Amino acid sequence: MAKSRSAFSVQRSEQHAAHSTRHAARNGGMVDVSAKNITLRTAKASSSIVLGDEAFQTLTEGTCIKGDVLATGKVAAIMAVKSTPAIIPMCHPIPIEAVDVEFKLNEPEKSVTTIVTVKSSGKTGVEMEALVGASAASLTIYDMLKYKGRDMVVTETKLLEKTGGKSGSYKRPD
Numbered sequence: 001m002a003k004s005r006s007a008f009s010v011q012r013s014e015q016h017a018a019h020s021t022r023h024a025a026r027n028g029g030m031v032d033v034s035a036k037n038i039t040l041r042t043a044k045a046s047s048s049i050v051l052g053d054e055a056f057q058t059l060t061e062g063t064c065i066k067g068d069v070l071a072t073g074k075v076a077a078i079m080a081v082k083s084t085p086a087i088i089p090m091c092h093p094i095p096i097e098a099v100d101v102e103f104k105l106n107e108p109e110k111s112v113t114t115i116v117t118v119k120s121s122g123k124t125g126v127e128m129e130a131l132v133g134a135s136a137a138s139l140t141i142y143d144m145l146k147y148k149g150r151d152m153v154v155t156e157t158k159l160l161e162k163t164g165g166k167s168g169s170y171k172r173p174d
Helices: 002-026 053-061 069-087 127-148
Strands: 039-050 098-106 111-122 153-163
Touching: 039 127, 053 069, 053 098, 053 127, 069 098, 069 111, 069 127, 098 127, 111 127, 111 153, 127 153
Parallel strands: none
Antiparallel strands: 039 111, 039 153, 098 111
16 A cells, blocks of 8 residues: 555656646746847856864865865866756756866865856856856865765855846946
C-alpha cells in the first residue's frame, strides 16, 4: 500500500509541474528580444559568505583537505555564468565574451566576498549570469569548507552595476 501512495505522490508532482509549465507559457514566458539592438552589455554582482574562525583560518592557510578553495570557487563561478539559462527558466542563452572573478577576504568579519563581472555583446543583459556566478562561488566555498563547521552563512548577493541595453546603466548607490 505504501508503494501505491508513493507512486501517487510522484504522479501528482509530475502533473503539478506540467500544469505550472503550461501556466507559465500562457501567462508570460521568455521575453522576445528579436527587435532589440546588439550592444555591449556588462554586469557586476557580488555574493558574500561569513565563514567563522576555523573555516577562515583553513582558507587563509591553504590547508583545505579538498584543495584550493578560491581556485575551485573561481571555476564554479565561471561554469555557473555559462550555465545560467539551465538554472533560471526564462533566461536567454547568450554568448559570454568575458568573465572576471575577484575575491575579497575580510579578516575581522571572517568572510569572503566574490565579485563577478560578465561581458557580452547581445540583445539582452548579463545581470543574471553575474548573480548566478557570484552565488555559485559562495556556495562552492561553503561546500569546500563545510567540514570545518556548517554554521557558515551566505549573505548579500546583489547586483552592483550594469551597462548597455535600452535601460542604460545602473550602479548600486551603496
